[in-house]
Amino acid sequence: MTSAPAATDHSTPIEVDAVVVGAGFSGLHLLWKLRKHGYTTIAFDKGKEVGGTWHWNRYPGARCDVDSHDYSFGFDEELEQDWEWTERYPSQPELQAYLSHVADRFDLRRDIRLETAVTEAHFDENVQKWIVRTDSGDTCIATFCLMAVGCLSVPKDVDVPGLEDYTGPIHRTSSWPEDGVDFSGLKVAAVGTGSSGVQAIPEIAKQAGRLTVLQRTANFVIPARNHELDPAYVADIKANYRERRRLSRSLPAGCIRDDNPKTAFEVSDEERRAEFEKRWEGGGIAFLGAYSDLMVDQKANDAVSDFIRAKIDEIVTDPDTADSLKPYGYPMGAKRPVVGTDWYETFNRDNVELVDLRKRPLDRFTDKGMRLADGTEYEFDAVVLATGFDAFTGAFTSMDIRGRGGRTLTEAWSEGPKTHLGLGTAGFPNMFIIANVGSPSVLANMVTAIEQHVEWTIETMDHMRDNGFTTIEATEDAQEAWVHTVEEIADTTLWPQGQSGSWYRGANIDGKPQIFMPYAGGIVLYEETWNEVRDAGYKGFVLR
């Protein structure tokens, strides 16, 4: 196995078996496994440090909402045993430390070029290789191009009227300053109340002199109930880690969640209320597992939605503010569930004001602050944007990716991203996509979803090497069928009713083609499908 040239030498083309775009969870796992299987490789990442999503989203309060012991790699038992998670849900700093440790521990850094963005990837049909270029001037020639770019890596363009006139500092949660921001005593505006805003706003409120929260759509926010981990609990997990991983892989969400097999109305009103109450107190996404029909039966969903709205009334002291914070018009869970700490409680603070943009529309931002349509003027010392991402496809369309015949990926995906099983797309041979569009990715434990894809990618590369194949490529028919399957599965749930404005469909961005992007069938059914495809000779892919 040879290594890439030194990071300072940009003139010599780097020839490797596989180029990896991104050094977050997916990229690091790929590097580890590629090496194990004897492939030469190099990864590029635009960050100053490895970590991907977890490197950039370092805003105050940033934290995962999957349990630490599940949101971690299962590929190395010693790593599992050595690493000490300290909290129920890992914070961004802890996740960053973990990923940096993984890069060091397995000596992955020698094949990673940081602060280097891939700008183009062109498939050269003459040599049947990918020619990849970076903004540092590197050229890389690779048989395989492995896209480990993450689902939420490119922020949505700013579409807040007048913000270009605002002269104060603007901080985006998705690229938070490395040294943090001191909001002490400042008048701050925060735009956006999705998962990022819900995590950042309560922390900023503790510091700011005055915080104005601009909310367009209210979310159902479930309390996280994060806490430090009890050493006895950790010891128990470590003693049974293999079994825990095996079990996680056998469950649709790719992690252990206490799902109740009962339906909401087969129990009495008291029992249902007690179950919701128990789960609200327990905190986290497990709330969604209260009854098996919450996401398929509107009446069951109404029951859980009413429960949360009643909780908002209980917590928030000002009735108007409580009213504005209550979500209506879509089923609970039909947009990405939001998990937060002290979210509703934050609106009882004297220094926090909620501006409900549906009741009091924004006219525009001004040089010093903002003006509402009713003429009210605000001045701000800083603005925080938690306005979301150009999800799934953003990272692809921001690069110049060209496949057969020089066709760009942007053109190929002009009606929305089309893939076969989320792994490959027609016209782009040997380009594997890791845990992104068309796969369970964000609807499951991302790390489990990543592990599936990394295993299948390398397994396929091994198959090609062992059998003398040069290229693998999805067929148009297979990917049309898969797009249909992904939509069809989503349609069996209440998901489609929550898709107005949702990034799952690309509906948060004006003009973005709308297609339900993640696969809602869960990782078990997905794995069965992959096994069938592979055992049928990679059905829907052409091997040459």
Ligand code: N01
């Ligand atoms: O982005 P979002 P996010 N004017 O798109 C509002 C993951 N994540 O970064 O809904 C005013 O969800 C927008 O309003 P509306 C997780 O998967 C996970 O928060 O369009 N408002 C919305 O309120 C999550 O789902 C974790 O009406 C504007 C917000 O901005 C995903 O990342 C933590 C606006 C955007 O919400 C994305 O979450 C953080 C405008 N012009 C993130 N434009 C955890 O693991 C947008 N908005 C816990």
